[in-house]
Amino acid sequence: MENEVFIKAENLSYAYEEDDGTPQKAVLRGVSLEIKKGEYVAILGHNGSGKSTFAKLLNMILVPDSGRLWVAGHELTSETFDEKELLEVRRKIGMVFQNPDNQLVATVVEEDVAFGPENIGVPSKEIRERVDKALETVGMTEYARHSPDRLSGGQKQRVAIAGIIAMMPECMVLDEATAMLDPVGRREVMDTVDRLRAEKGITVLNITHHMNEAVRADRVIVINDGKIYMDGTPDQVFARAKELEAVGLEVPQCTALIDALREKGVRIEGKSTTPEACADLLTRFLKKS
Amino acid sequence: MKNIALGQYYPTGSVIHRADPRMKLILAVLFIVCTFLCKNIYSFGAILLASVLLVLVSRIPLKTVLRSIRALLFIMIFTLVINVFMTKGEVLLFEWKFIHIYREGIVNACFMLVRIFALIIGTSILLTYTTTPIALTDAIESLLSPLKKIKLPIHEFAMMMTIALRFIPTLMEETEKIMAAQKARGADFTNGSLIKRAKALIPILIPLFVSAFRRADELSVAMECRCYHGGEGRTSMRVLKYRASDFLLFLAFAALCAGLIALNLLKTPFAL
Known part of the structure; x- marks a missing residue:
């Protein structure tokens, strides 16, 4: 199970169309990758690099112009792909979007969490159980009867995540889900994601441009200009600071700090992508000298 | 408000x-x-x-x-x-x-x-x-569900009502924000003739409409992602x-x- 491929893309291309139907410049130009079941992948890239478009291909909100795509054992690009399979894929892949306001449907929190299960025809009694459990998982049980418009941004995103958990997905895609949140809200959401991974072992794709979030992942994929630019562990990717800067991305602050010290001639060994690792390196260095 | x-x-x-x-x-x-x-x-x-x-x-x-x-x-x-x-x-x-x-x-x-x-x-x-x-x-x-038999979109109507109820406070808040932004740019909503005041509302209504359409677009994508496909085969948590x-x-x-x-x-x- 561990090494089962969950998402496989072969040479995917996509171009948005003008209003008159003529294609614009391609946003995705031959993306090939494999993501395994249970992996935690961060997808980085500056605005317009095609990272959100890639996410929208995964559950057929957009259909690729060319290339092949498999998700959770279904080939989305096959001729025989039908409505039933589509719903199954959308159930397996939950998406959380950027604007917390524009993805909540109902006037009561628990009603909103129930929206997904209701759509796929889960029996009433089971919906109730799933909703209660999902709200508990994201720590929003006490807000079950509240109206979503009184919640903070981070709480709304947690409700959105609960709405996805209630559908029992295999993968969760966060499409810049923390971009509109304050630091507190961002931490709430990322901690919830971490907990979900620990408890349910679901695959997570976090599309972001916050480097501090990317370092939490097992694997970082950098997309630039519609192509995969880098792919590796956070340590591997952030070690190539110069190349990241060339495509308009920064390395995490702690990595940048160590790099800057090294450039000035301070001889620090090791890698740092998280504040903890960075503090560790610095104390060890100071003790040595 | x-x-x-x-x-x-x-x-x-x-x-x-x-x-x-x-x-x-x-x-x-x-x-x-x-x-x-x-x-x-x-x-x-x-x-x-x-x-x-x-x-x-x-x-x-x-x-x-x-x-x-x-x-x-x-x-x-x-x-x-x-x-x-x-x-x-x-x-x-x-x-x-x-x-x-x-x-x-x-x-x-x-x-x-x-x-x-x-x-x-x-x-x-x-x-x-x-x-x-x-x-x-x-x-x-x-x-009204018996009327579904004669192809009246009852489920859609109920869904629209729910979404409208959901977005009234959100759009209210947005209106306030836009008004504050226009006031900061020197807009005057309280003085002048009735026609003048009505005209002063145009710079509020246009951004509000544009944003409402953008919201509708994003919401429809989010709903599709959550498997929404109309009322067919849909269940409800509340019975x-x-x-x-x-x-x-x-x-x-x-x-x-x-x-x-x-x-x-x-x-x-x-x-x-």
Whole structure:
């Protein structure tokens, strides 16, 4: 199970169309990758690099112009792909979007969490159980009867995540889900994601441009200009600071700090992508000298 | 503006609160019919009594109920005045130049007042104060569902209502933000002629519309991602169920109806 491929893309291309139907410049130009079941992948890239478009291909909100795509054992690009399979894929892949306001449907929190299960025809009694459990998982049980418009941004995103958990997905895609949140809200959401991974072992794709979030992942994929630019562990990717800067991305602050010290001639060994690792390196260095 | 109450749901846990929203909707219609059945002083007295009884049973403070009546005070006074001065009858009570007031006019005016009062009490106690908007939407969808057979988009209508309710506060907040932004740029919404003030609203409405469309676009994608594909094969977390108490309520209202018709037969000079 561990090494089962969950998402496989072969040479995917996509171009948005003008209003008159003529294609614009391609946003995705031959993306090939494999993501395994249970992996935690961060997808980085500056605005317009095609990272959100890639996410929208995964559950057929957009259909690729060319290339092949498999998700959770279904080939989305096959001729025989039908409505039933589509719903199954959308159930397996939950998406959380950027604007917390524009993805909540109902006037009561628990009603909103129930929206997904209701759509796929889960029996009433089971919906109730799933909703209660999902709200508990994201720590929003006490807000079950509240109206979503009184919640903070981070709480709304947690409700959105609960709405996805209630559908029992295999993968969760966060499409810049923390971009509109304050630091507190961002931490709430990322901690919830971490907990979900620990408890349910679901695959997570976090599309972001916050480097501090990317370092939490097992694997970082950098997309630039519609192509995969880098792919590796956070340590591997952030070690190539110069190349990241060339495509308009920064390395995490702690990595940048160590790099800057090294450039000035301070001889620090090791890698740092998280504040903890960075503090560790610095104390060890100071003790040595 | 942010604290606007959506509906005026006032939870007290009374029998009426717990009743099935579909039954309440039916009863509200029945009560409206009742108010129009009244023909003489006995039946109007009975409907007035029934309204007061309804308030007591719902356990909603009289003050709260009277507040909702205050909003319609103007209409009530207007009807009163029109009826007093415009009704022609046989027993002249007062005459001055062109003003003639007949006894029938005063009786009519009082009847109309009672009728409006009962209408407001009936609908607000049975629906707005005791039923959440979401329960009401459910009830409407459920009651109208037979119309799906003739291809009327009942589910879609209910969904639209839910989404509208969901986005009213969000759009209110947005309007406030845009107004603040325009004020910061020197816009003036409070001075000048009516036309000038109306024109000042255009820079608020245009961004509001643009953003509403963008929201609609994002929401539709989010809904599709959550497997929304119309009402077909859809289940619901809440299941509406009629209980014995709902039928008892119905019987009470039916008795009221029958009682009013009987009271109408009594002879009295105070009749419509």
